[in-house]
Structures are given as structure tokens and as C-alpha cells.
Amino acid sequence: MSENILEVSNLRKYFDISGGIIGRKRHTVKAVDGVDLTVAKGETVGLVGESGCGKTTVGRTILKLYEPTAGSIIFEGEDITKYSQRKMKPLRAQMQMIFQDPYSSLNPRHTVGDIVAASFAIHKVTPEGGVKKTVQGLLERVGLNPEHINRFPHEFSGGQRQRIGIARAIALRPKLIIADEPVSALDVSIQAQVVNLLDDLQSEFGLSYLIVAHDLSVVQHISDRVVVMYLGKVMEVARTEDLFKSPHHPYTKALLSAVPIPDPTIERSRERITLVGDLPSPANPPTGCVFNTRCWKAQDICRNSVPAQRTVGTSTVACHFPE
Numbered sequence: 307m308s309e310n311i312l313e314v315s316n317l318r319k320y321f322d323i324s325g326g327i328i329g330r331k332r333h334t335v336k337a338v339d340g341v342d343l344t345v346a347k348g349e350t351v352g353l354v355g356e357s358g359c360g361k362t363t364v365g366r367t368i369l370k371l372y373e374p375t376a377g378s379i380i381f382e383g384e385d386i387t388k389y390s391q392r393k394m395k396p397l398r399a400q401m402q403m404i405f406q407d408p409y410s411s412l413n414p415r416h417t418v419g420d421i422v423a424a425s426f427a428i429h430k431v432t433p434e435g436g437v438k439k440t441v442q443g444l445l446e447r448v449g450l451n452p453e454h455i456n457r458f459p460h461e462f463s464g465g466q467r468q469r470i471g472i473a474r475a476i477a478l479r480p481k482l483i484i485a486d487e488p489v490s491a492l493d494v495s496i497q498a499q500v501v502n503l504l505d506d507l508q509s510e511f512g513l514s515y516l517i518v519a520h521d522l523s524v525v526q527h528i529s530d531r532v533v534v535m536y537l538g539k540v541m542e543v544a545r546t547e548d549l550f551k552s553p554h555h556p557y558t559k560a561l562l563s564a565v566p567i568p569d570p571t572i573e574r575s576r577e578r579i580t581l582v583g584d585l586p587s588p589a590n591p592p593t594g595c596v597f598n599t600r601c602w603k604a605q606d607i608c609r610n611s612v613p614a615q616r617t618v619g620t621s622t623v624a625c626h627f628p629e
């Protein structure tokens with residue numbers, strides 16, 4: 307598992323926003339501000355952090371659905387950072403996205419068969435055994451009835467629709483899948499089934515995953531490693547077990563302390579950290595460590611100097627005073 311399928315260095319994505327009635331008041335939203343991450347072949351990396359910290363933007367920028375502002379994206383040893391959309395096209399078959407909302411991500415006027423088969427048409431691939439048979443095989447593989455190939459998305463439940471999205475994503479046998487909150491719109495009872503499906507498909511097809519999720523129990527279950535983001539930056543990267551056992555970054559600690567623990571004795575006695583204040587605006591992030599306005603350990607140095615990534619145990623932590 308040592309070879310990386312994806313290497314992202316110092317990735318930035320800034321959005322220029324014009325405001326005011328005549329649109330002259332401009333500001334820059336630093337949605338992603340210097341992110342480093344890697345995904346090894348066959349690995350699942352979870353990307354977590356509270357709403358608005360830039361998770362979706364990271365995913366979309368890696369897939370070049372957004373043009374990166376700076377940094378580099380290496381996919382299978384190939385630097386795709388500056389690739390045009392035309393040059394990206396053959397690579398799109400190998401890098402797929404699964405979206406959060408199984409309702410809006412499927413075209414309601416297309417049959418399930420057409421939705422799953424669209425990738426073949428776009429990439430001008432004729433699958434062995436024919437399109438229809440292959441699509442039916444894919445539907446079956448994701449746990450749907452292949453007889454339902456001519457049905458429309460509204461005829462399926464949320465969980466089934468997410469399975470359709472997954473069938474579409476794996477149709478071209480991609481190597482990397484970026485899943486943006488793949489189960490958070492689903493009933494809790496359905497979430498585990500879809501997570502297990504993703505797990506099974508990973509071993510079967512040797513997939514690598516970057517999975518964006520705010521639900522830490524999902525992340526803990528599915529990820530080999532976890533990347534914790536806050537306000538466009540990476541706070542901590544660790545193996546899943548290590549992260550949940552001994553978080554080193556104060557922000558990670560705060561995030562984890564909000565997760566309920568099923569054991570009532572531990573749950574009652576443990577320390578809970580409530581973060582005060584709102585997430586600062588990515589248009590005007592704090593100086594120094596971006597977490598300093600909400601960190602209970604903040605000192606002057608935290609307000610003046612950006613902490614470098616340092617190694618603590620097996621983790622990488624961006625903090626002047628790691629735990």
C-alpha cells in the first residue's frame with residue numbers, strides 16, 4: 307500500500323466574489339488554502355471537518371471540476387494540475403465522484419439504464435457483452451434488481467438511488483473514487499449498507515477512496531487514514547485508529563469530543579469540549595494558526611505564526627502545542 311495514486315501538495319482554491327449592488331466590492335474566499343494529502347493505492351482516506359471548512363472544494367478541485375488556484379495534483383504519477391478539460395477527459399474514466407444527494411445527482415428524466423450507461427457513451431467505450439448486459443450486471447453488483455433498468459430515479463428509495471450513483475461511478479472501472487458525503491442524506495439504517503457496499507467494491511476492484519464525511523462514526527468505520535480540515539487547511543493527518551485513540555490537534559480533540567460514545571460510563575465521565583464562537587469567514591481567516599480564535603490553548607505565537615506540519619507519533623499535526 308505504499309504507492310500513492312494521488313498526491314496533492316499545497317493545494318489552494320480561492321473564489322473571487324463580487325458583492326454590492328454594482329458588484330464592485332470584491333473579496334476572496336480562501337476555501338482551500340494549502341492542503342497536502344495523499345491516497346495510497348487501495349487505501350481509503352477520510353476527509354473530515356465542520357461545515358464550510360472546504361471538504362467539497364478539495365474534492366472538486368482534485369477532480370479539476372474547479373481550476374486550482376495554486377499547488378499541484380499528481381494522479382498516478384501524472385501532474386494533472388494544469389490539464390485542460392480536453393486533456394482531462396480520458397482521465398475522468400479513472401477518477402469518479404459520488405455525490406451526497408442521491409436525489410439531485412441523477413437526472414429525473416433519464417432511466418436508470420441510461421444514467422449508468424452514459425459513461426460508456428461519453429468515453430466511447432463499448433463494454434464486452436454489450437451495454438445493456440453490462441449495465442444490468444452493474445445494477446446487480448450494487449444490490450439493485452437488473453430488471454429495473456428502465457425505471458426512473460423517482461421510483462427508487464434514497465438508498466437505492468445512491469446505489470445507482472455508485473453503479474454509475476464504477477461503470478468504467480475507475481481507480482480513484484471521491485465520495486462527497488456519500489451516506490449523510492440517507493436514513494441511518496441504510497447508511498451501513500451503503501458503506502459496506504463501498505467496502506466490498508473496494509476489495510473487488512482495488513479502488514482507492516477519498517471519502518468526505520462529517521459523520522465521524524462513518525469515517526472511523528471506513529477509513530484507513532483521516533485528514534482533519536479546518537478553515538481550508540489541514541490540521542491533522544493520522545491513521546484512523548491513532549486519531550480516535552489519541553488525537554494530537556486541539557481541533558481534532560474538540561471534534562471527537564462531540565461524538566457520542568456508546569458506553570454510558572465512559573460517556574458520563576469523559577471530557578467534552580465545546581467550541582466557542584463561530585467558524586471564522588474564509589474570506590478573512592485569522593492570522594497565525596487559523597484555529598486560534600476558538601482554541602483554549604492559544605498563545606501569542608498562535609496568533610502570529612502559522613504552525614508548520616510536524617510529526618507527533620505516527621500523526622502529522624499543524625499546531626504549536628500539540629497534545
Ligand SMILES: Nc1ncnc2c1ncn2[C@@H]1O[C@H](COP(=O)(O)OP(=O)(O)OP(=O)(O)O)[C@@H](O)[C@H]1O
Binds near residue numbers: 323358360361
Ligand atoms: N463556488 C463557490 N463560490 C464561492 N464560494 C464557495 C464556492 N464553493 C464553496 N465556497 C465557499 O468555500 C468554503 C468551503 O466550502 P465547501 O463547500 O468546500 O465546504 P464543506 O467543508 O464541503 O462544507 P459542508 O460540510 O457544508 O459541505 C465555504 O465558505 C463556501 O461558502
Ligand code: SF4
Binds near residue numbers: 555595601602605625
Ligand atoms: S497552534 Fe495554537 S491556536 Fe492553533 S491549535 Fe495549536 S495551540 Fe491552538
Ligand SMILES: [Mg+2]
Binds near residue numbers: 361486
Ligand atoms: Mg461539502
